[in-house]
Amino acid sequence: MGDTHVPTREDDAPITTSKRDDGTADASAYLVEDKGDALVGKTVTINRPRQELYAYWRDVSNLPTFMENVVSVEPIDERRSRWVVKAPAGRTVEWISAITEDVPGEVIAWASEEGADVPNSGRIDFRDAPGGRGTWVTATILYDPPGGAVGKLIAKMFQREPAIQARRELRRFKQLMETGEIATAARTRRELEEEQG
Amino acid sequence: MRALTWHGKHDVRVETVDDPEIVNPRDAIIRITSTAICGSDLHLYDGYIPTMKAGDILGHEFMGEVVETGPKSTLQKGQRVVVPFTISCGSCFHCSKHQYSACDNGLPADNQDIAQTAYGHPMAGLFGYSHMTGGYAGGQAEYVRVPFSDVGPIVIPDGMEDDKVLFLSDILPTGWMAAENADIEPGDTVAVWGCGPVGLFAVQSAFLMGAERVIAIDHFPRRLELAKRFGAETINFEETKTYEALLEMTGGIGPDACIDSVGLEAHGLFADNVWDQIKVSTFTGTDRTHSIRQAILACRKGGRVSMPAVYGGFVDKFPLGAFMEKGLTLKTGQTHVQHYMPGLLNAIMEEKIDTTFLISHRLPLEQAAEGYRMFHDEQNEVTKIVLKPGMDLAQAA
Numbered sequence: 001m002g003d004t005h006v007p008t009r010e011d012d013a014p015i016t017t018s019k020r021d022d023g024t025a026d027a028s029a030y031l032v033e034d035k036g037d038a039l040v041g042k043t044v045t046i047n048r049p050r051q052e053l054y055a056y057w058r059d060v061s062n063l064p065t066f067m068e069n070v071v072s073v074e075p076i077d078e079r080r081s082r083w084v085v086k087a088p089a090g091r092t093v094e095w096i097s098a099i100t101e102d103v104p105g106e107v108i109a110w111a112s113e114e115g116a117d118v119p120n121s122g123r124i125d126f127r128d129a130p131g132g133r134g135t136w137v138t139a140t141i142l143y144d145p146p147g148g149a150v151g152k153l154i155a156k157m158f159q160r161e162p163a164i165q166a167r168r169e170l171r172r173f174k175q176l177m178e179t180g181e182i183a184t185a186a187r188t189r190r191e192l193e194e195e196q197g
Numbered sequence: 198m199r200a201l202t203w204h205g206k207h208d209v210r211v212e213t214v215d216d217p218e219i220v221n222p223r224d225a226i227i228r229i230t231s232t233a234i235c236g237s238d239l240h241l242y243d244g245y246i247p248t249m250k251a252g253d254i255l256g257h258e259f260m261g262e263v264v265e266t267g268p269k270s271t272l273q274k275g276q277r278v279v280v281p282f283t284i285s286c287g288s289c290f291h292c293s294k295h296q297y298s299a300c301d302n303g304l305p306a307d308n309q310d311i312a313q314t315a316y317g318h319p320m321a322g323l324f325g326y327s328h329m330t331g332g333y334a335g336g337q338a339e340y341v342r343v344p345f346s347d348v349g350p351i352v353i354p355d356g357m358e359d360d361k362v363l364f365l366s367d368i369l370p371t372g373w374m375a376a377e378n379a380d381i382e383p384g385d386t387v388a389v390w391g392c393g394p395v396g397l398f399a400v401q402s403a404f405l406m407g408a409e410r411v412i413a414i415d416h417f418p419r420r421l422e423l424a425k426r427f428g429a430e431t432i433n434f435e436e437t438k439t440y441e442a443l444l445e446m447t448g449g450i451g452p453d454a455c456i457d458s459v460g461l462e463a464h465g466l467f468a469d470n471v472w473d474q475i476k477v478s479t480f481t482g483t484d485r486t487h488s489i490r491q492a493i494l495a496c497r498k499g500g501r502v503s504m505p506a507v508y509g510g511f512v513d514k515f516p517l518g519a520f521m522e523k524g525l526t527l528k529t530g531q532t533h534v535q536h537y538m539p540g541l542l543n544a545i546m547e548e549k550i551d552t553t554f555l556i557s558h559r560l561p562l563e564q565a566a567e568g569y570r571m572f573h574d575e576q577n578e579v580t581k582i583v584l585k586p587g588m589d590l591a592q593a594a
Contacts, residue, residue, distance in 0.1 A: 047290050133290055164310075171306035179286040179345070180269060181221040183305045183322065185332040187342055188218045 016041025016140065027142055033100060033111040035121035036144035038152065040163045044170040047134040048177045050126040051105045056177065057124060058108060066172035066182060068196065069165055085118070086197075088155050093117035093146070119144040120162075137173070139166055199586070200254045200338035201565040206244030207573075209255065209566050217334065217342035222269035225346035227280065231359040232259035232336045232562070234572050234582045235367060236393055237507065241326070242569050248311065248328040257282035257324040258366040259336030260359060263350075271347040278350035280343055281534035282367040284322030284333060287348030297321060298531035303345075304331045320531065337565055339586045351538040354546075360553045361545055363583065364394070369552060370537035372398025372458070375505035376406050378528035379454035383407040388443055388452035388495065389429070390488035391459035392420035394555055394581060395505055399456050400429045401550055408454075412446060414439055414488075417577045423554065443495045451497035457504045459488040493520050504529035555581045562586040 015023045015031075016039060027041075028034035046053055056062055060081045064070045071084040071092060079099045087093045095116030101109035101123065109123035122141035129136045143162055145152040155161045175182050186192035198216045203209055217226055235258050240246055260279040263272045272278065285292050285300035292300050303322035304312065311329045312319040322344075325335015334341065343350060353362050372395045379387060387403045389396050392415035403411050404427065413424035414432045421431040432442050444451055492502050493516050502525055520527070544550045557580045560568050568582045 045290065047288065047293070167310075168306040171309055174289075175286070175302045175306065178288045179223070179302050181223060183284075183286075183302055183331075183344065184220060185305055185308075185322075185334070186220050187334050188215050189220060192220050 014041060014043070014138075015039075024142065027140060031140050032109060032123050032142050033121040034142065035111055035116075035119040036142045038143050038145050038162070040122075040141040040143070040166045041139065042167050042170055043136055043138040044174050045129050045133055045135070046137055046174045046177050050128060050135040053135050053137060053173075053177055054105045054108070054126050057173075058102070058104075066176050067165075067169045068172070080113075087117075087146070095120070118146055137170065139170060141166060198339040199562060200334075201256065201562070201584075202251075203241055203249055203253045203255055204251050207242060207570075209242060209569050211563055211565050212252075214252075214254065214338075217340050219265055219267045220342065221344060222267045223345050223347050224267040225263055225270045225272045225343045225350070226265035227259075227261040227278065227336075227341050227343055227350070228264045229259050229261040229336055229339060229341060229562075229586050230277075231261070231363045232256050232338075232584045232586070233363060233366075234258075234337070234565075234568055234584065237326070238569070239573055242573060246327050248332075250328060250332070253325070253327075253332070254334040254338050255325040256335030256337030256341075257326055258363065258368065259324075259341065260353070260363050260366065261336075261341075263346075264340070266346065269347065272350060272352070277353045277355075279353060279362050279365045279538070280324070280336065280341075280350045281365075281370075281538065282324055283349075283531065283534050284324065284331065284344055285348060285535060286345055287535075292348070295533055295536040297533040297535045299533075308332060337562065337584060339562065349535060351542060353542070357546070360556055360583065362542065362552070364398075364552050364555070365534075365538050365541055365545075367532065367534065368394040369398050369541055369550070370534045371395045371505050371532040372400075373402045373537055373541060374530075374532050375399040375456050375458060375503050376402035376408075378501075378503035378505070378530075379403065379456055380501050380526070380528075381406040381408050381454055384409045385453040386410040386412065386447055387454045387456065388412045388414065388492070389424075389456045389458060390414045390492060391457070391506065392417070392424045393458065396420075396456070396458035397423055397427070397555065398550075399458055399505065400424050400427050403454075403456070404428060405544075405549060412443065412452065419577045419580065423580070426554070427551075439491055440495050447497070451495050451500065453497055454501040454503065455492035455496045457488045457492045457502070457506045459506050490514065490516050493523075493525060496523065496525055498523045500525055502527045505532070507531075556583050558582045559588070560584055561588040 015026045024037050024039045027039050060073045063073050069086040074082045082096050084092055084094050095112040097110045097112050100111050107125050111121035112119050120143035125138040127136045172182050186195050200214050202212050263274050263276045266272050283298045284303040285297040286302035289301040298321045300321040304319050308331050309319035322331030324333050376399050385408045387408045389399050392413050400411050411429040413429040415421050416435040562584045565584050572579050572582050
């Protein structure tokens with residue numbers, strides 16, 4: 001439960017660190033629904049209990065506080081929510097996301113529904129960090145980059161690339177949970193608003 | 198407000214900029230009363246540090262009065278505080294171990310990428326020092342926004358003058374941690390490369406920690422004179438072969454502990470082209486960046502090497518063989534300022550450590566650009582410049 005390792009592999013490293021190109025297949029076989037062929041994975045240690053972290057994440061309306069590119073997440077019912085997300089060149093993309101697995105304090109998994117602008121699926125695992133260091137939060141995300149490889153490259157140029165975003169969003173989540181705020185060098189409230197764009 | 202801003206190589210200006218505001222709940226706004234120019238500011242001035250932007254406000258050694266507090270700040274208006282140069286959250290794993298300069302959360306999330314690429318991990322944020330270290334506005338200004346004000350700033354008792362406590366912000370704890378990292382034992386001989394502010398504080402700290410002898414190495418006569426004042430023996434490396442002298446002065450044993458406080462004196466990453474200029478052989482003793490190699494070669498077998506000096510990138514001709522064969526220990530790191538401040542404030546109050554000797558010039562903030570030029574051009578005479586916002590030109594000394 002909550003383990004991102006895949007039993008068939010030859011070592012204990014997470015599939016997202018594999019040099020082989022079959023990581024995506026393993027991810028969709030064992031971890032998340034198959035909603036794309038680009039795989040993103042990242043783990044961060046957060047010096048807070050996992051129940052607290054899970055609870056904050058499970059209330060999806062909280063997510064835009066640390067997900068800079070997410071304009072809004074509007075709950076539709078207990079399981080489904082409507083996402084509006086910034087895309088390169090001032091555009092936005094939308095989808096409806098449904099929770100596919102939900103174990104309090106351990107895992108939240110989701111998949112986008114048919115018709116999503118950017119099909120995606122993933123899971124957030126919450127595990128006790130060894131040595132009483134809090135919680136390991138692991139994000140494993142599969143997505144279908146808009147416009148394929150070229151779209152991915154363009155997105156990267158605009159820093160809206162999901163791998164970069166996932167890394168930064170996990171850092172912001174950690175900052176918010178550990179310190180109660182998100183670090184910024186803004187000197188004035190106007191600068192902060194410009195930064196958050 | 199008025200602030201010293203960076204515009205390019207040898208181009209800093211005092212300009213009018215927007216006043217800082219409370220942005221996050223743990224912030225405080227400080228009205229600056231004293232702010233020093235650091236040796237590492239000169240590397241910004243010389244244009245060596247990448248990721249600077251025109252208009253950046255410099256300064257990471259400062260203190261002042263609390264004028265505004267966010268809802269989660271523990272400071273109170275009117276308190277006088279010294280602010281550490283490192284921006285650390287106080288809540289992450291590293292802060293809980295008092296490894297404040299390794300704080301996970303001091304840097305904005307987006308700024309962490311470049312440090313992670315360069316060093317493998319992002320480090321704490323720094324005031325007034327490039328965008329790789331967070332892009333935080335510095336304290337060579339009338340006011341500054343201080344994040345995590347419940348963790349960093351130390352409150353100064355009434356009656357303690359600024360000049361006595363200002364250096365708690367950086368160079369005093371840095372010199373102290375350098376000596377602590379040398380694991381000094383009673384009877385030790387400690388060699389200190391570089392008698393800038395950090396080296397001179399390391400000399401004082403080493404004696405307080407029980408060193409029997411301290412040998413200070415530099416080439417500026419004025420700095421060697423200051424080291425001598427604190428009881429150090431001196432080597433002027435322009436006149437003396439340093440390695441040979443150290444061995445002769447220790448009966449062939451070598452110093453028990455070696456402190457390299459020369460380095461590049463910078464608080465950030467250096468452009469790789471700087472390293473390309475450093476292509477001279479070991480033992481010449483004339484290039485200051487050789488200090489770490491010389492320290493390793495001179496250090497006694499089984500001795501300790503402490504490196505407070507900042508190295509930002511890669512170094513070649515590192516004597517790894519000597520380091521291994523002699524079984525040396527190397528300790529280093531950016532200073533965990535918050536950890537050392539309370540103890541060092543006590544040491545100052547008990548007059549165990551002299552801090553004011555260092556200040557050679559006091560100038561109004563309006564003359565900050567001139568201060569940079571002086572500090573850059575006249576390193577023998579100018580040991581430390583303290584800028585005082587609001588000071589009359591007539592008071593300048």
